[in-house]
Amino acid sequence: MDGPAPDDPASHERSRLAWRCRRGRREWDVLLLGWLERHFDTASGPQRAAFAALIELPDAELDRFLMAAAHPLRADLAGVEPSARRGI
Numbered sequence: 001m002d003g004p005a006p007d008d009p010a011s012h013e014r015s016r017l018a019w020r021c022r023r024g025r026r027e028w029d030v031l032l033l034g035w036l037e038r039h040f041d042t043a044s045g046p047q048r049a050a051f052a053a054l055i056e057l058p059d060a061e062l063d064r065f066l067m068a069a070a071h072p073l074r075a076d077l078a079g080v081e082p083s084a085r086r087g088i
Contacts (some may be wrong), residue, residue: 020055031066
């Protein structure tokens, strides 16, 4: 069988996060879904939690963070580096 089982908690979490990554702005969708695709499987629990918190930020704060104009005000989000911020 390829991939995780449908009832796998990590698969469910990944699907939920992928849905939440769709924020209605294409550039955000690309950045957020890109992080999810590249890093979710190897991310630690705290990194996954930080990413989940990041995608729940208000639009203005998320925009500043994703466009590298600001670091999040919350220290727990500092460990999530969107692809654009790392030049990927």
